[in-house]
Amino acid sequence: MNEFDDTKHRLLETAGMVFAEKGYRAATVREICQRAGVNLAAVNYHFGDKQRLYIESVKRAHFCRGQQIPRPEWPAGTPAETKLRDVIGAVLARMLSAPDQAWQGQLMLRELQHPTAACMELVRDYMRPQFELIMALLRELLSEQVDENRLRLIAFGIVGQCLHFRLGRPVMSLLTPPEEYRRYQPDYLADHIADWTLAAIEGLRARADHGGPVATGSGGGR
Amino acid sequence: MNEFDDTKHRLLETAGMVFAEKGYRAATVREICQRAGVNLAAVNYHFGDKQRLYIESVKRAHFCRGQQIPRPEWPAGTPAETKLRDVIGAVLARMLSAPDQAWQGQLMLRELQHPTAACMELVRDYMRPQFELIMALLRELLSEQVDENRLRLIAFGIVGQCLHFRLGRPVMSLLTPPEEYRRYQPDYLADHIADWTLAAIEGLRARADHGGPVATGSGGGR
DNA sequence: TATTGATTCAAACAGTTGTTTGAAATGGCT
DNA sequence: AGCCATTTCAAACAACTGTTTGAATCAATA
Numbered sequence: 181m182n183e184f185d186d187t188k189h190r191l192l193e194t195a196g197m198v199f200a201e202k203g204y205r206a207a208t209v210r211e212i213c214q215r216a217g218v219n220l221a222a223v224n225y226h227f228g229d230k231q232r233l234y235i236e237s238v239k240r241a242h243f244c245r246g247q248q249i250p251r252p253e254w255p256a257g258t259p260a261e262t263k264l265r266d267v268i269g270a271v272l273a274r275m276l277s278a279p280d281q282a283w284q285g286q287l288m289l290r291e292l293q294h295p296t297a298a299c300m301e302l303v304r305d306y307m308r309p310q311f312e313l314i315m316a317l318l319r320e321l322l323s324e325q326v327d328e329n330r331l332r333l334i335a336f337g338i339v340g341q342c343l344h345f346r347l348g349r350p351v352m353s354l355l356t357p358p359e360e361y362r363r364y365q366p367d368y369l370a371d372h373i374a375d376w377t378l379a380a381i382e383g384l385r386a387r388a389d390h391g392g393p394v395a396t397g398s399g400g401g402r
Numbered sequence: 403m404n405e406f407d408d409t410k411h412r413l414l415e416t417a418g419m420v421f422a423e424k425g426y427r428a429a430t431v432r433e434i435c436q437r438a439g440v441n442l443a444a445v446n447y448h449f450g451d452k453q454r455l456y457i458e459s460v461k462r463a464h465f466c467r468g469q470q471i472p473r474p475e476w477p478a479g480t481p482a483e484t485k486l487r488d489v490i491g492a493v494l495a496r497m498l499s500a501p502d503q504a505w506q507g508q509l510m511l512r513e514l515q516h517p518t519a520a521c522m523e524l525v526r527d528y529m530r531p532q533f534e535l536i537m538a539l540l541r542e543l544l545s546e547q548v549d550e551n552r553l554r555l556i557a558f559g560i561v562g563q564c565l566h567f568r569l570g571r572p573v574m575s576l577l578t579p580p581e582e583y584r585r586y587q588p589d590y591l592a593d594h595i596a597d598w599t600l601a602a603i604e605g606l607r608a609r610a611d612h613g614g615p616v617a618t619g620s621g622g623g624r
Numbered sequence: 625t626a627t628t629g630a631t632t633c634a635a636a637c638a639g640t641t642g643t644t645t646g647a648a649a650t651g652g653c654t
Numbered sequence: 655a656g657c658c659a660t661t662t663c664a665a666a667c668a669a670c671t672g673t674t675t676g677a678a679t680c681a682a683t684a
Contacts, residue, residue: 205428295572303576333594337563344562350517372555383605
């Protein structure tokens, strides 16, 4: 067993790409093996069956992702506004990069929408830290003007907007003029989302200054 | 050929549910026929092949959806804020209803993420009008303070937040305390999203009043 | 009733799927 | 070289897929 174990390695890598591209069901072990340049039986020899190959490739995608893009670090005194923009930009960059560089992200997205065994692990190690970071920044920016539950809704909203620019691409390309749609790159979108979020925060502050306390965000009803 | 054409009807209905549940590839004509209580050959007899059954079931889901939930109408003079809240609530209600009532929505979501032939039709007849309505409301609320491109980004953001509360459910249920997650119902979420959007609009207005013109939303850079 | 056309049915078909098998090849070891 | 465990390979297997077929059934008409 070579340390770099060529076939096992290539199999994992290729499987991740094919699974990301076609989904678990539509991806065939034959295509994976052919693309990886290994024999058909290699999957069963090295991983037992297709499902375990899938799980392993998800885990590996997760692992590679964590190594490729280190947690962002800022010099002390960096304003929370800047940090927020950077985090949003990083999330978007990870989501929108070309598929041949970002099959890991796509594979993880698939997993998160149709959870299998690897999902909880993925959330614990990967999603939650990212999410807590956004929560912390929002907490700082809103300085205790809203409670934890609302903070979570706001954070989900930010993530949701980013996600939409990934998952909704087919539809958005039909709803947006081509020359504008061509500008939908991570930086452009991150600037917008961050700016929009900060505008909302300023709006809440203004409310607090002018009138009474800030609305709780749910009591309103119709 | 009966006007209600029992088998064809039941086939369409059942196919929609199964396709929504399992996706095109994983859904088998055998299961569809069995669940519908019709013979295996009925699919090919009535629809030609599996793919055309799929397309027809997507179209039908779209059609039923349109009939079930009529476009909202407001009395003259209803403030745009209220309309916005209602539209968001309607979108969320459509997305979050139980799967056995909402297989149409789930099927359409699948189609929009992995577009086939029916996608463009779906966007034209269903998504675009909804989207234009949101755009019009935002245009009214922001009263020409921002250009059309930014308006579109804001509208995408609203839709994206709604979508996330549907697609991201597995992850959110892991990131949210159960007693809070239980409150994630259409009205609760719509109140938050509408309120947050209005806060952002107020924030933009405040900026315009205080200082110079509003940021374009993209030029900022890092 | 006999005839006709549309519909249903059980059975089979051809192709693809994941998996298994047993022989061949590989590479390090004494 | 000879031996060994590990890995590769072509071939086959069994199960499942969408689709076709030809006879059986049904409903209406003349």
